[in-house]
Amino acid sequence: MKTITESEALSRVAFYCSSAEHCRYEVEEKLRKWSLDEQAIGRILQKLESERYVDDDRYCRAFVADKINFAKWGKMKISRALSLKKIDDEIIQKYLLQIDEDEYKAMLRHLIAEKKRTIKGGNEYQIQGKLIRFALSRGFHLKDIYQCVGKQDDEFFE
CATH class of the missing domain: 1.10.10 (Arc Repressor Mutant, subunit A)
Incomplete structure (x- = not known):
């Protein structure tokens, strides 16, 4: 070289x-x-x-917006990806807190509904388990997933 x-x-x-x-x-x-x-x-x-060619703050803002709007990632997955790129936690949290919660939950509900159409067989309990695992793999918090699959926290821990 x-x-x-x-x-x-x-x-x-x-x-x-x-x-x-x-x-x-x-x-x-x-x-x-x-x-x-x-x-x-x-x-x-x-x-x-x-000369502002490199700006971690600007990068983080763009990364969060892209991963929410295009990749449909959850906050946990976005946070982990940015941490792996050595972005400061304060910057990460700043932009994660700016995500509109209503739009975020609507996106999660839409993802779950789309996935539910593709799941084959099984009873309702198995289907919900698959939906929860799917949403967790996308980086969503369990409490948000429970709200979107129609279950409350106490129903899962009985």
Whole structure:
């Protein structure tokens, strides 16, 4: 692999950041793959952040909106994905709290209704179990799932 200079790396990564939203961690990983030394990586990241090519706050806002609106992920899955990208928990919580609860629950109800149409056989108890597992895999909280499958918490724990 050809060695890349610091200025070439800056140019390439600036183009990478201008074509789509990326967090600091993603950019840092890309720079590490290019075998740049830590000081060069630090200088490049500082330059990118000062020129707002990289902004974890902006990235988090876009990520949450995309995962809610397009991927139909729940808050737990979104939070975990952002944590894996080394986004600060305060930033994550800030944008998760901005999610409209009524729209969020409506999305979950719609997902559950769509999934219910595809589930084959079994009694109502088995169907509800499959729906709950499906919604959990999408990253929704159990209390929200219970509300949307028509059960109250106390019915599940009797």
